[in-house]
Amino acid sequence: MHILVFGATGAIGSIFCDIALEAEHSLTLFVRNQRKVPARVADDKRVTIIEGTLEDEEILNNVSRCEADAFVSFAGPPVGNKGTPLTDGYRALIPKLISRDIKRLLVLGTPSFKGSSDIPAFKWRLGELTMKALGPMRGQYWEMMAVGKYITSLSVDSGVRWTLFRVGGLTNGKQSPVETTVLGSGKDSMWISRASVARWVLDEAVEEKWVREIPYICN
Template sequence: MAHKHFLVLGASGSHFCDLALEEGHTLTLFVRNATKLPDSLRDHDSVAVIEGKLEDDTSLDEVSQCDADAFISFAGPPVGNKGTPLTKGYTALVPKLLVQNIKRLLILCTASFHGSEDQISFKWHLSHWTLKIFSPDQYGEMISVGEFVSSLAADDGVRWTLFRVGLLRNGPEAEVEATHLGSGKDVM
């Protein structure tokens, strides 16, 4: 893969950053609190850190002008989330990215969001209703994120991917299957 410059949101716990740096890529990390980043990221020569918030237009202007090739978001709503601040942030940020020619977006979503190629299965119902019942505000936010991102028009030159993962935890690397829900290859 050719050298790329990635704008990353939600990077404080992301193994992606380490892998990208190992591959020789450049990162701009958009974070609320830079002190939460490991020193190895914060002090790396190929990493720029922009501290700010999704609801701050000045921060969004700055981060959108970082000359990245792609935007990758690992951000999700925290427990106790109210409303849709993440969706509102994407709604404000993505148009700024498109104006700056960042046309590739990869954004974390949830398996509860039903994509057009998905086949509804028992596993989908289980994850959907579990999140909806036990964490309704997080559920609403992630459904809203999925709806916003999937509404982006390819006619505008934007290429987007919602990556939906469940039961993430820190641990050893494992195989990943890129598939749609209900394909028979999907797992929890």
Template sequence: MHFLVLGATGHTLTLFVRSRSKVPTKVADNKKVAIIEGTLEDEDTLDEVSRCGADTFVSFAGPPVGNQGTHYRLKTLTIAGSLKALTNGYRALIPKLVSQGIKRVLVLCTPSYKGTSDVASFKWRLGEWTMKAIPSTRGQYGEMIHVGAYITTLPAEDGIKWTLFRVGGLTNGEDAPSERNFLGQWK
């Protein structure tokens, strides 16, 4: 994926990545870019990341296809796997970031996470059912539901302003218009 950042002049960027070798050389060699390699399960790396000096935390992370990292109930069927790696990673990292002064958190989620202002439609329910029904996407679905549930409970009294941006079907395809709204409220 390619991201455009407006207003980045004079700012620095810290990338927290699993594999530094996947970062393009042009980015890795930039003096305004710091790279921290590690995982959300590594406490020492999370401590290092939390002390990077950032003002805002933005995450586009998501579970890989076939992830079985979430335990959730689907009517009478229970899907169990390893611990919720992404959700637990956020639970470990975000309090560390807050302790270092981060005030803004923006996290990618799924449209399947239900917001209080959402209006469910047949199309939405069909998409949700499909994610639950396909074995290779069950873990992804459950993991992202847990991510949404965690982020939306971040306490305002800690001074955190959070945004959970729920998008589906991100690809490297052609640009298309987007609109900010709640589920079921598009034109």
């Protein structure tokens, strides 16, 4: 399988690249700074690196021509984020991917973005109110809400097969079994290891069990 990865130089993305290569997949990495890609990944013959930003139309056209089978994004806004640059980038890139028949999309989301199957729970409401109240985190909240709205609005008629995977608190623990659930289920722990997220996403890219769904994943 050929996977286009956005956010490959982050903690989860780096782990994802390692396990994807171990599983004999090939990768195209869309990164801002290719010097941040670990040498063990950058030097692998199965890896192609495209350096650029979501604001560069020519780069986006180049990325869309990579002939990947799936697009995976671990990108999230930084603390103090202003506006919706990530969402705007997705709006520019994803239609280009779809036009090139890259229609399997797996994108990182937030538990603040709710689905119809979620059950109201105090801990998640408290977390949402906290993000809204704290100035440095408020921009992150609105950006990730916008990401969720955009990804879930993608037309079924286009044939796109999206999955918005939501995570809570991230740890540096080892890979362990993942609970795929909804908010308020009683199984919705607030924590998951980065290694577990990476493995779940790789498996889902191949198995497609949660197409056009917004699962919450945790350990």
